[in-house]
Amino acid sequence: SQWVYPFETGRAADKMLLGGKGANLAEMTRAGLPVPPGFTIGTPACHAFYEQGGALSAEMWSEIETAVHHLEEAAGKQFGGADNPLLVSVRSGAPISMPGMMDTVLNLGLNDETVQGLARRTQNERFAYDCYRRFIQMFGDVVLGLPHYQFEQVLDDVKDSVGVKDDQQMRAEDWQKLIARFRKLVERETGRPFPQNPYEQLRMAIEAVFRSWNNQRAIVYRKIHKISDELGTAVNVQSMVFGNMGEDSGTGVAFTRNPSTGEPGVFGEYLTNAQGEDVVAGIRTPKPIAQLADEMPAIYNQFLQVCDQLERHYKDVQDIEFTVEQGRLYLLQTRSAKRTAEAAVRIAVALVNEGLIDQKTALTRVDPDQIDQLLHPRIDPDHEVDVLATGLPASPGAASGKIVLSADDAEARAKAGEKVLLVRTETTPEDIHGILAAEGILTSRGGMTSHAAVVARGMGKPCVCGCDALQINMRTKTVQIGSHTFREGDVISIDGATGRVLRGEVAHVRPELSEDFRTLLGWADEVRRLEVRANADNPEDAEKARAFGAQGIGLCRTEHMFMAPERVPVVQSMILAKTLEERNAALARLLPMQQGDFYGILKAMDGLPVTIRLLDPPLHEFLPNLEQLVAHQAALQTKLQYVSGLEAEQTQQELEDVSALLGQVRQLHELNPMLGHRGCRLGVTFPEVYEMQARAIFQAAVQLLREGHQPRPEVMIPLVGHREELRRMKELVQRVAAAVAEETGVTVPCIVGTMIEVPRAAVTADEIAQEAEFFSFGTNDLTQTTFGFSRDDAEGKFLHHYTAEKILPENPFAVLDESGVGKLIHLAAELGRGVNPALKLGICGEHGGEKNSIRFCHEQGLHYVSCSPFRVPLARLAAAQAAV
Ligand code: ADP
Numbered sequence: 001s002q003w004v005y006p007f008e009t010g011r012a013a014d015k016m017l018l019g020g021k022g023a024n025l026a027e028m029t030r031a032g033l034p035v036p037p038g039f040t041i042g043t044p045a046c047h048a049f050y051e052q053g054g055a056l057s058a059e060m061w062s063e064i065e066t067a068v069h070h071l072e073e074a075a076g077k078q079f080g081g082a083d084n085p086l087l088v089s090v091r092s093g094a095p096i097s098m099p100g101m102m103d104t105v106l107n108l109g110l111n112d113e114t115v116q117g118l119a120r121r122t123q124n125e126r127f128a129y130d131c132y133r134r135f136i137q138m139f140g141d142v143v144l145g146l147p148h149y150q151f152e153q154v155l156d157d158v159k160d161s162v163g164v165k166d167d168q169q170m171r172a173e174d175w176q177k178l179i180a181r182f183r184k185l186v187e188r189e190t191g192r193p194f195p196q197n198p199y200e201q202l203r204m205a206i207e208a209v210f211r212s213w214n215n216q217r218a219i220v221y222r223k224i225h226k227i228s229d230e231l232g233t234a235v236n237v238q239s240m241v242f243g244n245m246g247e248d249s250g251t252g253v254a255f256t257r258n259p260s261t262g263e264p265g266v267f268g269e270y271l272t273n274a275q276g277e278d279v280v281a282g283i284r285t286p287k288p289i290a291q292l293a294d295e296m297p298a299i300y301n302q303f304l305q306v307c308d309q310l311e312r313h314y315k316d317v318q319d320i321e322f323t324v325e326q327g328r329l330y331l332l333q334t335r336s337a338k339r340t341a342e343a344a345v346r347i348a349v350a351l352v353n354e355g356l357i358d359q360k361t362a363l364t365r366v367d368p369d370q371i372d373q374l375l376h377p378r379i380d381p382d383h384e385v386d387v388l389a390t391g392l393p394a395s396p397g398a399a400s401g402k403i404v405l406s407a408d409d410a411e412a413r414a415k416a417g418e419k420v421l422l423v424r425t426e427t428t429p430e431d432i433h434g435i436l437a438a439e440g441i442l443t444s445r446g447g448m449t450s451h452a453a454v455v456a457r458g459m460g461k462p463c464v465c466g467c468d469a470l471q472i473n474m475r476t477k478t479v480q481i482g483s484h485t486f487r488e489g490d491v492i493s494i495d496g497a498t499g500r501v502l503r504g505e506v507a508h509v510r511p512e513l514s515e516d517f518r519t520l521l522g523w524a525d526e527v528r529r530l531e532v533r534a535n536a537d538n539p540e541d542a543e544k545a546r547a548f549g550a551q552g553i554g555l556c557r558t559e560h561m562f563m564a565p566e567r568v569p570v571v572q573s574m575i576l577a578k579t580l581e582e583r584n585a586a587l588a589r590l591l592p593m594q595q596g597d598f599y600g601i602l603k604a605m606d607g608l609p610v611t612i613r614l615l616d617p618p619l620h621e622f623l624p625n626l627e628q629l630v631a632h633q634a635a636l637q638t639k640l641q642y643v644s645g646l647e648a649e650q651t652q653q654e655l656e657d658v659s660a661l662l663g664q665v666r667q668l669h670e671l672n673p674m675l676g677h678r679g680c681r682l683g684v685t686f687p688e689v690y691e692m693q694a695r696a697i698f699q700a701a702v703q704l705l706r707e708g709h710q711p712r713p714e715v716m717i718p719l720v721g722h723r724e725e726l727r728r729m730k731e732l733v734q735r736v737a738a739a740v741a742e743e744t745g746v747t748v749p750c751i752v753g754t755m756i757e758v759p760r761a762a763v764t765a766d767e768i769a770q771e772a773e774f775f776s777f778g779t780n781d782l783t784q785t786t787f788g789f790s791r792d793d794a795e796g797k798f799l800h801h802y803t804a805e806k807i808l809p810e811n812p813f814a815v816l817d818e819s820g821v822g823k824l825i826h827l828a829a830e831l832g833r834g835v836n837p838a839l840k841l842g843i844c845g846e847h848g849g850e851k852n853s854i855r856f857c858h859e860q861g862l863h864y865v866s867c868s869p870f871r872v873p874l875a876r877l878a879a880a881q882a883a884v
């Protein structure tokens with residue numbers, strides 16, 4: 001088999017084999033762009049490496065040696081040669097880009113002998129020793145696993161001893177001193193001298209890159225971004241070019257458009273006299289790319305052309321790494337740029353307008369999961385803010401939280417339910433779990449392309465970086481921002497859109513949909529087949545949903561209307577009524593309230609369907625808690641022993657009331673409320689309640705019809721498992737409808753249907769469909785009842801274990817379980833349509849706002865999905881993606 005692929009032989013489509021970096025290096029090489037020569041060891045080699053217990057096979061190694069010989073010929077240099085040494089970088093590169101998560105080693109091939117050769121050839125001793133010290137440090141860190149800070153400490157020591165502040169001021173002999181110290185450090189820590197044989201160095205580095213696929217931060221990153229652990233990484237071995245050869249050299253990173261806002265124009269940063277890692281690691285704050293126009297105008301123009309060429313070639317925004325060696329430009333990487341949702345939308349629309357892609361392609365360029373970000377809170381412009389400092393606007397959104405100074409603290413405090421802001425000098429890939437846990441990230445160093453910025457944008461977290469006015473003192477655990485001092489735990493805010501750092505908590509507002517986003521959603525509406533409705537229980541939510549493009553309400557829960565504090569006593573007296581008269585009296589008081597609710601919602605959704613679900617939860621949910629009542633009773637009994645006279649009488653009375661209430665609560669108490677006296681079972685046993693609700697719906701509709709509106713109520717009966725349940729409830733609803741029509745002389749157009757949320761309903765859907773005008777799949781309950789999981793217990797107790805152990809691929813309450821719950825949906829839809837071709841089919845569980853589940857609904861031919869108002873735009877896009 002073949003393990004190794006020279007850059008000239010690959011192409012961009014070979015990402016699975018060559019990894020993204022290797023595939024694009026190959027593609028650029030073929031396009032004639034200036035890429036230093038090299039070869040890629042494919043991902044199959046990574047699998048073989050692990051199968052062989054973490055070693056390279058002899059066969060693989062000999063292919064690698066041969067490839068190195070070809071490189072030597074191409075470069076006219078010798079690997080390990082004392083006269084004109086070839087140096088290489090050994091670079092990780094997975095099929096899906098994981099910026100900074102895995103390892104790379106630069107300047108490999110240097111040793112005590114070759115460094116002298118390099119110095120002679122370049123006539124630049126300082127440069128050669130700078131490379132060597134970088135190499136030992138990187139190799140020590142990445143390959144030998146020595147902690148970074150040990151090298152930093154030695155560096156600081158040596159700088160002190162030669163009286164130098166900046167790396168820039170170090171002379172060749174200073175670097176030599178440092179190298180001697182580094183080598184001692186390595187020997188002391190590993191028990192062996194620093195490896196001098198370049199081939200040994202190469203083998204060790206390749207193995208380390210393969211191992212880095214399974215380092216902690218890579219594993220965490222894959223988990224967050226749902227990347228398969230099975231992919232493996234490729235390794236790229238590439239001949240070095242040097243950005244650290246002086247002021248006519250440099251290195252940088254650029255995006256072909258702004259990855260934060262989507263604004264057109266090349267956007268990036270560079271450093272002169274530096275090596276690549278310096279830019280991305282955020283150690284020195286780099287210069288904006290525009291400055292290159294002054295410093296190296298020819299290179300700048302060439303680079304702009306390359307950007308244009310790459311964007312046209314890939315038909316997408318590129319993230320490009322480049323190096324300038326003594327006035328010559330080299331490209332070291334290109335990939336589709338990670339971008340915020342805002343940028344994704346703006347760029348997708350712009351590329352259509354520029355004729356690079358069509359509308360359907362544009363729809364696939366925005367991940368529905370990102371859309372949440374567009375509706376992320378921003379700082380309320382009408383609110384006064386106290387600006388402490390301003391840094392770089394690295395990732396938009398507003399975030400407030402307590403200052404924490406380490407990733408571990410961020411994680412621990414967030415777990416405890418606190419909102420935190422991660423405040424760091426700079427972030428490293430090891431901070432990934434803290435970035436995930438924090439509301440936002442603030443750093444004092446590093447630019448727009450620093451690690452913190454890239455990762456934050458990928459996750460949609462607000463981030464401000466390179467805030468010079470920020471100083472962190474880890475010893476005292478304090479943070480200095482300008483002239484103000486804060487302690488860990490103090491609350492500050494950041495505005496990732498402007499770079500502002502603000503005192504205290506600030507007011508947030510939900511943004512409007514941008515013009516571009518509306519355009520994109522308009523294209524989505526043209527191609528999608530699924531309708532999108534919203535779950536809303538009140539006029540405000542209904543209006544919001546409508547503004548986001550909802551085509552109706554798929555689930556209006558009536559129990560929330562019963563929970564309003566001023567209504568609870570009436571609801572309780574209805575539940576606790578001893579006679580039918582008492583109950584009817586309480587219901588008569590609830591009727592106008594409910595009618596008002598429905599009036600508001602139907603009016604907000606004028607002309608659009610509103611599916612109203614009759615009361616669903618068990619009645620005891622509206623009563624005082626059993627344990628509290630028991631405690632209250634005990635307290636009164638105790639009190640009675642110590643009081644006398646009037647007080648005793650009052651206490652006695654109170655005790656009797658509480659005991660009576662307790663008796664009733666006990667009667668209604670259930671061991672398994674989820675499977676208990678709820679849904680249509682309530683309607684069957686207390687028909688007066690459903691009658692009141694139906695009357696409220698029809699009277700509200702009559703009112704609206706008289707006012708010239710177009711109410712379209714759909715009455716939904718919950719938790720039906722047997723046709724007879726639905727038949728009776730439908731009869732009840734129709735009886736009330738007829739009565740209201742007769743009383744008012746106005747007939748309300750209305751359909752009656754049911755939720756499909758227990759397995760029996762799904763498997764007898766042909767029977768149930770004879771009574772139903774629509775089915776709405778209540779996938780929250782259907783998932784509970786199909787798995788036999790109680791959601792509240794499962795999510796807190798064992799589900800995370802199930803997903804971690806890969807017993808289940810996903811939390812089935814978040815992503816629809818297609819092979820189980822989905823099969824029931826499929827069956828019910830088929831059976832239902834079989835007897836009633838006009839049957840309307842929809843889904844109203846939380847899955848209705850999740851992209852994979854939406855795709856499934858599309859494939860099953862459902863008519864609509866219904867989700868929370870803020871998810872409506874997401875669902876419109878996901879429904880379109882399912883259709884293109
Ligand atoms: P990452 O995947 O973390 O971005 P890379 O493999 O891209 O790691 O390497 C990081 C940086 O090292 C690059 O941005 C580039 O500037 C520098 N680099 C890598 N290979 C070479 C090379 N052959 N010559 C010069 N610089 C290189």
Ligand code: MG
Binds near residue numbers: 321333
């Ligand atoms: Mg890179």
Ligand code: MG
Binds near residue numbers: 616719757778781
């Ligand atoms: Mg339900």
